[in-house]
Amino acid sequence: MHQNGSEAFRSTVVELVRARHPVLLVETHESERVLDIAMSVSTAAEIKRPRRVVAYSLSQGLHVPGDKTGKPQSPQDALGSIAAAEDPTIFVFFDLHHSLGSQQRPADAHLVRAILDVAAAFRVGDVPHTLIIASPALQLPTDLEKIVTVVDLPLPDQAEISRTLDEIISANASSIVVQLSPEERQRLVQAAQGLTLVEAENAYARAIASDRVLNASDIALVLDEKRQTIRKSGLLEFIGAGGSLDEVGGLDNLKTWLDKRNGSWLAEAAAWGIPAPKGVLITGVPGCGKSLTATCMSSAWGLPLLRLDIGRIFAGLVGSSEENMRRALKLAEAVSPCILWIDEIEKGFGNSGAGDSGTSSRVLGTFLTWMQEKRSTVFVVATANKIDGLPPEFLRKGRFDEIFFVDLPTHDERVAIWELHISQRLAAGDRARGAFEMVPRALEDLAAASEGFSGAEIAQAVVAGCFDAFAERRPVTGNDFRHALENTVPLSVTQSEQIRTVRDWAASRAVAATSTTLSGGYSVAPESPEAEVSGWRGGRRIDF
Numbered sequence: 194m195h196q197n198g199s200e201a202f203r204s205t206v207v208e209l210v211r212a213r214h215p216v217l218l219v220e221t222h223e224s225e226r227v228l229d230i231a232m233s234v235s236t237a238a239e240i241k242r243p244r245r246v247v248a249y250s251l252s253q254g255l256h257v258p259g260d261k262t263g264k265p266q267s268p269q270d271a272l273g274s275i276a277a278a279e280d281p282t283i284f285v286f287f288d289l290h291h292s293l294g295s296q297q298r299p300a301d302a303h304l305v306r307a308i309l310d311v312a313a314a315f316r317v318g319d320v321p322h323t324l325i326i327a328s329p330a331l332q333l334p335t336d337l338e339k340i341v342t343v344v345d346l347p348l349p350d351q352a353e354i355s356r357t358l359d360e361i362i363s364a365n366a367s368s369i370v371v372q373l374s375p376e377e378r379q380r381l382v383q384a385a386q387g388l389t390l391v392e393a394e395n396a397y398a399r400a401i402a403s404d405r406v407l408n409a410s411d412i413a414l415v416l417d418e419k420r421q422t423i424r425k426s427g428l429l430e431f432i433g434a435g436g437s438l439d440e441v442g443g444l445d446n447l448k449t450w451l452d453k454r455n456g457s458w459l460a461e462a463a464a465w466g467i468p469a470p471k472g473v474l475i476t477g478v479p480g481c482g483k484s485l486t487a488t489c490m491s492s493a494w495g496l497p498l499l500r501l502d503i504g505r506i507f508a509g510l511v512g513s514s515e516e517n518m519r520r521a522l523k524l525a526e527a528v529s530p531c532i533l534w535i536d537e538i539e540k541g542f543g544n545s546g547a548g549d550s551g552t553s554s555r556v557l558g559t560f561l562t563w564m565q566e567k568r569s570t571v572f573v574v575a576t577a578n579k580i581d582g583l584p585p586e587f588l589r590k591g592r593f594d595e596i597f598f599v600d601l602p603t604h605d606e607r608v609a610i611w612e613l614h615i616s617q618r619l620a621a622g623d624r625a626r627g628a629f630e631m632v633p634r635a636l637e638d639l640a641a642a643s644e645g646f647s648g649a650e651i652a653q654a655v656v657a658g659c660f661d662a663f664a665e666r667r668p669v670t671g672n673d674f675r676h677a678l679e680n681t682v683p684l685s686v687t688q689s690e691q692i693r694t695v696r697d698w699a700a701s702r703a704v705a706a707t708s709t710t711l712s713g714g715y716s717v718a719p720e721s722p723e724a725e726v727s728g729w730r731g732g733r734r735i736d737f
Contacts, residue, residue, distance in 0.1 A: 199230060199353055202346050206234050209323070210244070210283065214342045215315035216308060216324045220331040221346045223389050224287050227327045228258055230346075231285050242281045242321065249286040258285075268292060272307040276314040281321045290328035293337075300334040312340045331516075348527035354385045354393050361397050362407065369401050372408040381407075384415040387528035392422055416497070419528070428505050428521040432498040432534070438489045441482050442613055442648055443606030447475070447597050447706040455494050458530045458570040469530075470594050471564065472573030474538075476580040476703065477599030478692055479684060480649030483576040487534045490574065497531045499524075503541025506556060514552050518559045522571075530570035538575040539582045557584065564592045579691070581698050588702075597706040598699035601685060601692075602648055606707065607640035610648050611674075614655040619669070635671050642678055645685040654678050 209217060219227050228248060235244040248258050254266025255274070268289055275284050294300030308324075315322045326341070333341060349357075358381065362371060373381065385393040396418035400411035420431040438448050450473075456462065458469040475483045491498035506517045525533045535541070542557050564573065573593070577583065580596075588596065602610060643651055657680070658673035685692060 199226070199346075199349070202344065203230050203233060203237075205344055206230065206325075207237050207239050209342060209344070210234060210321075211240060213316065213321055214323070215312040216326065216337075216341045218326045218328060218331070218333065218341045218343050219346050220328060220343070222329045223346070223391065224327050226349075226390060227325065227346065228285055231283050231325060232258065235283050244321075244323070245280050245282045247275070247278075247282055247284050249284065249288075251288045251291075255284075269303050269307045272304075272311050275322070275324070276311055276318070278322060279320065283323045283325060285325045285327060287327050289326050290330055290332060293328070293332055294334055305334050305336050308337060309340060347523075348387060349390050349393065351382050351386065353390065354388075355382050357390050357393050358382060358385075358397055361394060361401070365401060368405060370406045372406060374409075377409040377412075380409070381412055381415060383530075384412045384419065387419055387524060388422055392418065419497070423499065423524065423528075426520070426524055428501070428517055429524055430500040430502065432488060432491065432500050436489050436492065438486070438493045440613060441486050441489055442610035443602055444482060444486065444599060444706045445708050446704065447486065447599070450595065450597075450704075451490060451493065458572075469570045470572055471567070471591075472533075472575065472593050474575045474577065474580075474588070474593045474596045475599060475706070476577045476596065476699065477695065477706070478601050478647060479578050479688075480647035481599045481601060482648050483599055484536055485648075487532075487536070487574040487576060490532055494532065494572075496572070497528060498534055499528065499531055500534045500536065501525075503535065503538070506541070507552065514556050515559055518556050522560070522563050525571050526567070526569040528571075531572070533571050533573045535573065535575045537578060539577045539579050542583060542587060557587070561586060561592065578695075580695065596703045598695075598703035599706045600696065601645065602651075603707060604640050604644070606648075607643055607646070607651065608636045610651050611636050611639045611643070611655070614652045615674075618655055618659050639671065639674055639678075642675055646678070646681070646683045647685075650681060650683050654681060657681075 206217065221227060228246070232246050234240070235246050246258060247255055249255050249266075249268075249271050250263075251268075252265055253261070253263030255271050256263035268286070271286070275282070289304070292301040292304045311324055315324065331343065333343075358378075362369070385396055388396065393415075396415045397407075397411075399418065400414045401407055403411075403414065416431075423429050423431045438451070441448070454470045457467060462469075475486065477483060488498065490496075501521055506521065507514045525531060542553065542560075575593070580588075586592075643654070646654070654674055654677040657677035659669055661673045661676065662669035
């Protein structure tokens with residue numbers, strides 16, 4: 194039977210208590226949750242001799258949970274007295290991390306020795322005791338590494354958050370109105386995944402306090418609370434939902450592939466015997482819609498989008514980078530189902546390990562192992578401009594479900610891109626409308642004139658054309674857009690060699706994101722033979 198996070202943690206602690214592991218360390222911000230689980234373990238049927246539970250904090254010293262009459266006590270004094278306890282006890286200590294040291298300061302030697310003495314006494318004593326240290330940071334002095342057993346307490350799952358929602362509704366039943374369908378209630382619970390129970394409770398309390406009504410509109414408030422929490426982590430960024438995939442010009446193969454996998458993380462997908470998709474790697478020419486596709490997926494799939502900034506992972510302290518990566522992945526798993534977006538991934542993992550004492554290689558190893566073995570529904574969208582800079586193990590099957598290549602837009606795609614951006618600009622500005630009529634012939638002419646331009650360059654040409662019209666305070670015309678094109682040197686000219694290289698790489702290694710690829714080649718600068726960009730030979734096609 195599948196166990197949720199708290200149940201699995203409780204089972205592990207029961208086993209360790211029965212095995213008389215003397216000292217356990219739980220890395221968590223949820224001290225009350227640890228205490229609740231310890232009290233549950235103390236009377237577990239699997240333990241023959243029930244335990245008492247005694248807590249410790251700097252402000253209250255040793256005390257029975259719930260007793261507010263304790264007095265301040267030093268950790269050393271508290272540890273020195275617990276070994277003499279006559280009844281089997283589980284001691285839950287908080288606040289010790291302040292004295293256990295960090296990479297900036299050494300641990301308190303007296304405290305370390307007190308923990309070692311307690312461990313020795315608990316391991317062989319006649320009365321079975323267990324010391325649980327709850328700490329928000331995993332920092333262990335070398336002396337304690339072989340003595341302390343680390344136990345992971347995952348963030349609350351949907352069942353635990355659902356109970357928290359029930360409790361706050363019950364506590365305020367006489368003062369609020371609940372207007373939630375079963376589906377809306379499920380979405381409200383999912384919106385709080387990735388938060389601690391206290392944070393989830395705060396989010397629901399804020400939603401109720403705003404209007405004394407709990408309904409589907411409160412999902413946005415809970416997501417805003419989650420956005421603040423993720424921002425405080427400093428490793429992930431919560432990206433708001435983007436536009437529709439229809440706003441991405443072309444890329445029909447990629448869109449179809451994504452559409453077929455929409456909803457594959459739902460329980461009903463299990464009836465077809467399919468696993469949740471791992472992710473997709475999108476490479477190609479800069480400015481052709483890779484990042485836009487990632488942001489629009491959030492709206493298309495109805496999932497939160499988290500952006501992982503590789504630069505934030507690589508901290509200055511030895512060992513911090515690997516821990517940062519583990520924390521970021523753990524947070525992403527807690528928020529699942531979600532989309533994890535890594536933009537320009539080659540800048541973080543390309544040429545891994547060169548000149549950094551192997552830190553990049555270890556961080557890459559952590560990420561690749563997680564990609565291979567993850568069971569949570571975290572769909573990874575990685576984009577890359579120079580994919581040949583990534584290590585080979587990053588690209589092998591099993592890491593990503595598919596690798597797509599995004600080339601410069603074809604003629605038909607350029608028509609769609611011109612239509613999309615012009616319509617957006619004309620819709621946003623009443624004064625811009627007038628002389629330009631968005632008829633097929635006009636769009637065809639612009640598409641032909643912009644051969645060799647990326648989607649981003651076409652978008653900028655539309656903006657530049659609108660600026661020309663604004664400067665003369667007149668409606669925009671097709672000549673404004675053509676003039677902007679004439680004043681732009683596209684990447685297909687300035688980076689022709691790099692584009693040729695990525696095309697050659699993708700020819701046999703990636704799926705074409707567009708069903709119709711360039712053929713026969715084209716010259717982007719006839720007067721300069723060196724600036725020619727050869728046509729892509731046509732990549733491996735996906736059979737839908």
